[in-house]
Amino acid sequence: xxxxxxxxxxxxxxxxxxxxxxxxxxxxxxxxxxxxxxxxxxxxxxxxxxxxxxxxxxxxxxxxxxxxxxxxxxxxxxxxxxxxxxxxxxxxxxxxxxxxxxxxxxxxxxxxxxxxxxxxxxxxxxxxxxxxxxxxxxxxxxxxxxxxxxxxxxxxxxxxxxxxxxxxxxxxxxxxxxxxxxxxxxxxxxxxxxxxxxxxxxxxxxxxxxxxxxxxxxxxxxxxxxxxxxxxxxxxxxxxxxxxxxxxxxxxxxxxxxxxxxxxxxxxxxxxxxxxxxxxxxxxxxxxxxxxxxxxxxxxxxxxxxxxxxxxxxxxxxxxxxxxxxxxxxxxxxxxxxxxxxxxxxxxxxxxxxxxxxxxxxxxxxxxxxxxxxxxxxxxxxxxxxxxxxxxxxxxxxxxxxxxxxxxxxxxxxxxxxxxxxxxxxxxxxxxxxxxxxxxxxxxxxxxxxxxxxxxxxxxxxxxxxxxxxxxxxxxxxxxxxxxxxxxxxxxxxxxxxxxxxxxxxxxxxx
Numbered sequence: 230x231x232x233x234x235x236x237x238x239x240x241x242x243x244x245x246x247x248x249x250x251x252x253x254x255x256x257x258x259x260x261x262x263x264x265x266x267x268x269x270x271x272x273x274x275x276x277x278x279x280x281x282x283x284x285x286x287x288x289x290x291x292x293x294x295x296x297x298x299x300x301x302x303x304x305x306x307x308x309x310x311x312x313x314x315x316x317x318x319x320x321x322x323x324x325x326x327x328x329x330x331x332x333x334x335x336x337x338x339x340x341x342x343x344x345x346x347x348x349x350x351x352x353x354x355x356x357x358x359x360x361x362x363x364x365x366x367x368x369x370x371x372x373x374x375x376x377x378x379x380x381x382x383x384x385x386x387x388x389x390x391x392x393x394x395x396x397x398x399x400x401x402x403x404x405x406x407x408x409x410x411x412x413x414x415x416x417x418x419x420x421x422x423x424x425x426x427x428x429x430x431x432x433x434x435x436x437x438x439x440x441x442x443x444x445x446x447x448x449x450x451x452x453x454x455x456x457x458x459x460x461x462x463x464x465x466x467x468x469x470x471x472x473x474x475x476x477x478x479x480x481x482x483x484x485x486x487x488x489x490x491x492x493x494x495x496x497x498x499x500x501x502x503x504x505x506x507x508x509x510x511x512x513x514x515x516x517x518x519x520x521x522x523x524x525x526x527x528x529x530x531x532x533x534x535x536x537x538x539x540x541x542x543x544x545x546x547x548x549x550x551x552x553x554x555x556x557x558x559x560x561x562x563x564x565x566x567x568x569x570x571x572x573x574x575x576x577x578x579x580x581x582x583x584x585x586x587x588x589x590x591x592x593x594x595x596x597x598x599x600x601x602x603x604x605x606x607x608x609x610x611x612x613x614x615x616x617x618x619x620x621x622x623x624x625x626x627x628x629x630x631x632x633x634x635x636x637x638x639x640x641x642x643x644x645x646x647x648x649x650x651x652x653x654x655x656x657x658x659x660x661x662x663x664x665x666x667x668x669x670x671x672x673x674x675x676x677x678x679x680x681x682x683x684x685x686x687x688x689x690x691x692x693x694x695x696x697x698x699x700x701x702x703x704x705x706x707x708x709x710x711x712x713x714x715x716x717x718x719x720x721x722x723x724x725x726x727x728x729x730x731x732x733x734x735x736x737x738x739x740x
Contacts, residue, residue: 309321309322309323309372310322310323310324310372310373311323311324311327311333311337311372311373311374311375312372312373312374312375313333313375313376313377313393314374314375314376314377315376315377315378315379315389316379316384316386316389317386318386320390320393322393322396324337326396326397327396329396329420329422330396330418330419330420331418331419331420331421332377332417332418332419332420333375333377333418336375336376336377337373337375340373340374340375341373377417379417381413381416381417383409383410383412383413383446384410384413384414384417385410387407387410388407388410388411388413388414389414391403391407391410391411391414392411392414392415392418392420392423395411395415395420395423396420403426403427403430405430405434405439408427408430408431408434409431409442409443409446411423411427412424412427412428412431412446412450413446413450415427416450428452428454428455429689431443431446431447431455431458432454432455432458432689432690433689435458435459435462437466437470437471437474437476437477438476440459440462440463440471440476440479440480441476441479441480441481443455443459444456444459444460444481444484445481447459458690459484460484460487460488460491461493461690461691462691463480463484463488464488464491464493464494464495464684464691465493465495465684465691466495467485467488467494467495467496467502467505468495468496468497468501468502468505468612469495469497469614471505472501472504472505472508473521474521475512475518475519475520475521477505477508477509477512478509478512478513478516480509482548482549482552485506485509485552486551486552486555489502489506489552489555489556490555492605492606493682493684493693494610495612495684496610496612497611497612497613498560498561498610498611498612498626499556499557499558499560499561499609499610500561500563500566502556502610503556503558503561503570504524504527506552506553506556507527507531507573507575508521508522508524508527510549511527511530511531514530514545515530528569528572528573531573531574531575532572532573532574534574536574539574539575539576539577539578540573540574540575540576541553541575541576541577542577553576557607557608557609557610558570558576558580558581558583558584559583559584559587559588559598559600559601559607559609560609560610561584562588562609562627562628562629567584567585567588570584587600591629592629592630592668595670595672596628596629596630596631596670596672596675598629604678604679604680604698608678608679608680609628611626611635613635613637613647615637615639615645615647619637619639620638620639621636621637621638621639622636622637623635623636623637625652625657629668629670630668630669630670631651631670631672631675631703632651632652632653632654632657633649633650633651633652633703634649634650634652635647635648635649636648636649636650645683647681647683648681648711648712649679649681649711649712650703650710650711650712651675651703651704651705651710652710653705654669673704673705674702674703674704674709675702675703675704676700676701676702676703677700677701677702677703678698678699678700679698679699679701679712680695680696680697680698680699681695681696681712682694682695682696683695699712699713701713
């Protein structure tokens with residue numbers, strides 16, 4: 230009599246892809262990269278993402294049972310089939326809505342796999358319970374309990390409730406005060422559509438009071454679009470807006486350093502940028518100050534330190550050295566401003582000697598700036614804000630005895646042009662005041678390398694319009710006295726004007 234050995238039960242195999250490859254359904258990743266790649270294509274998810282997080286594939290396979298119209302449909306019954314325990318509360322949820330959140334879907338699948346030998350069949354059974362039937366045929370589905378622990382302090386109960394509400398309603402109103410917490414909740418839930426909605430709202434809601442928190446959130450959640458928007462906003466608003474408000478204190482040093490190094494940074498002049506940076510340092514060291522101090526108060530504070538060494542040479546100033554290395558001290562040319570730099574004893578003596586030497590050699594050479602050889606990092610910057618009510622706006626700038634007018638003109642309702650032109654010192658409105666403490670050059674021609682940039686919000690994002698680097702010989706008569714590019718108008722812009730002012734910058738390098 231022969232004894233037949235019992236056959237070992239064969240494992241179920243699943244065919245994936247056109248090459249007839251197979252894999253075991255219970256194993257998220259068996260080492261077969263080709264089969265995994267084909268399965269990812271079949272369920273339309275990113276292959277690299279699954280390699281980092283194999284559970285993502287399991288969630289996507291379960292999600293295919295929920296057609297889009299079922300996720301969006303109103304719940305016919307008040308009976309919930311999922312109980313979520315989180316933040317000390319219990320939240321009643323429904324399957325179709327729950328699967329919009331990758332985190333909740335993963336928790337649900339894990340609970341289903343833990344409590345059932347065949348989770349997919351169990352899910353199909355629960356799904357059929359959601360379909361409309363006659364009342365007498367309906368059977369209450371077993372409620373699944375899942376738990377979620379949140380360690381992010383930004384996720385409040387109210388923010389989490391709002392995020393869960395968005396699983397059911399797609400037009401839930403978000404306020405500017407709530408959006409940061411809802412963003413954090415959406416990140417924890419991996420609720421992508423809500424997260425992106427919060428990001429868009431934050432990008433459109435940047436103000437002096439929100440810039441710090443929004444930037445920190447962008448860094449924390451690795452949302453590059455948000456951090457980039459914060460940096461661009463700061464590049465335009467550091468000097469004209471933040472430099473006048475107490476919110477300047479909150480700007481992180483790392484963000485400030487990025488902005489100072491940016492070629493798009495807007496400033497009225499190099500000296501205006503210096504004053505803004507000195508104010509930021511003052512506010513860091515005087516954290517009880519609740520109002521913006523006068524410039525004289527800031528100067529008096531730094532003069533109060535002993536004169537044996539400069540502020541930046543002290544221990545408290547060493548960590549700030551990299552910020553002030555971004556300044557272009559050679560661009561501060563007024564004698565009064567240079568004298569102030571010496572009196573406050575802020576900069577090392579070697580820095581001031583180097584800037585003074587630059588000015589001496591430039592004046593000795595008739596105004597030629599031989600020490601400047603890189604327009605993007607060394608050129609002297611001048612800026613002008615053009616607001617919506619302006620039809621024309623201009624200001625005069627002076628450098629080593631040469632005088633230029635920078636000017637913006639509005640053409641119609643959506644067209645603007647910007648240019649600069651050389652002017653005679655005798656044509657100045659108040660020549661005696663302008664020339665009292667500065668040189669005057671009588672040279673008929675002046676070779677200048679320059680660039681003109683204009684920045685304005687377009688569709689909620691800051692856009693830059695610019696000329697190329699131009700080298701031009703400026704005379705005192707027409708047409709040689711006007712800048713080149715776009716005829717004689719430098720930069721032309723044809724865009725709808727927003728309520729934000731337009732930043733208009735000249736980068737000037739005399740050769």
